[in-house]
Amino acid sequence: MDEPTRNKDAKDRATMEAIGCIYCRGNHDSAIRGADGMCPECRNAIEATLERAAACPYGHESNCEDCRTHCQRGEAQQEIKRIMRYAAPRMVVRHPLMTATYLKRKLRSKAR
Numbered sequence: 847m848d849e850p851t852r853n854k855d856a857k858d859r860a861t862m863e864a865i866g867c868i869y870c871r872g873n874h875d876s877a878i879r880g881a882d883g884m885c886p887e888c889r890n891a892i893e894a895t896l897e898r899a900a901a902c903p904y905g906h907e908s909n910c911e912d913c914r915t916h917c918q919r920g921e922a923q924q925e926i927k928r929i930m931r932y933a934a935p936r937m938v939v940r941h942p943l944m945t946a947t948y949l950k951r952k953l954r955s956k957a958r
């Protein structure tokens with residue numbers, strides 16, 4: 847029933863990038879934003895999160911906040927939490943399908 851992992855990785859990336867763009871648009875100067883819709887700072891935060899998610903031994907992907915190993919540590923964790931908190935309610939409006947997929951996976955990983 848599960849979609850291929852490769853597809854899931856691409857979706858994770860797309861979701862995180864959408865989150866990064868929303869946060870950057872609302873919080874950072876458009877002058878420093880690149881063609882990808884994110885400034886270097888936001889791009890770094892998103893890339894670091896995707897990297898850590900890929901390395902998670904429990905395969906928690908971008909739902910790392912639920913992970914008991916807490917892959918996301920220290921400052922990077924604080925930053926991505928801030929980004930998520932800002933972007934989450936806006937994601938529902940802007941990308942309802944993406945958000946539904948994310949939440950569904952989150953619930954599944956909680957049930958595990």
Ligand SMILES: [Zn+2]
Binds near residue numbers: 871
């Ligand atoms: Zn930014």
